[in-house]
Amino acid sequence: MATISDIGVAAAINILTAFAFFIVFAILRIQPVNDRVYFPKWYIKGLRSSPLGTGAFVGKFVNLDFRSYVRFLNWMPAALQMPEPELIDHAGLDSAVYLRIYLTGYDGSLLCLV
Template identity: 50%
Template sequence: MATLEDIGVLAFINILGAFAFLLAFAILRLQPAFDRVYFQKWYLAGARKSPRHRGDAAGGGVVEKFEALRISKNDLIQHAGLDSVIFLRIYILRFWYHLSMAYLFTIWTCYVLYKEYGHIAFMRLHFLEDQDRRAEFTVVVRNIPHVSGQSISESVDQFFQRNHPEHYLGHQLVAERQIILKDPKAIMPVAFVSFDSRWAVCYLCSNSAK
């Protein structure tokens, strides 16, 4: 399992690699040799000028972005392409209403699901704690140590009262036939033992194969 140090190292490598790629892109797109890669339309029209010869290369990009919001759609398509127009629609005021409603709907959906799953978990917890279904809290126990001078029922009760006093509820012995119940020697050393939780059942099953 990955530790916090491993996760931190991986995150640092990924962030460093992302910055390296962004820096490489920023440097390469300023080179005239790559105009045909990054500015195909301007390169073919002969309108591309190298940004290295501009004195406002750093601030010009920000100004151009705000100016792009004020020019017409057809001029912007002609200048930067259809993808730029579609991207800039995010900044149109009326489109923010759609985004806000989408976020509100998503938040409301997550909240309703959170409350509903919390309610379901609460119901399931009470369902698992319900002891009315005795069969789900009972296991068959064999080869119970017999104490001389005591009956099998007394031996079973004493064994579980001594080893599992906090979870033991009771037991029911197993006999082969109804007609031999009067014969103590016919009662087998097997009993249905009930507990007050499934944890006790799992604990007993995992500690003894018999």
């Protein structure tokens, strides 16, 4: 049978791992070379073009604007407040489903605290 300390260690490992994956996602998301992976609809609509055709060699692969690393989470409040049809049009159905699952889990955890 697991003790409280075992559960605490497992929870700490899970939280640290989730945080590390989230940071890696956020950093990879703002790199120019990954635009086609993270913003495919923008390419289809013509709102973005490939960074590999323009700019300095290093700038094609690495985001050199250090201000974007500071504000890399600015998209989250807007995504959480966006109506679902607009979110589907902007980011896709998978993003809308993910946010619905996230918000359902968040609401459930709040109910457990009450």
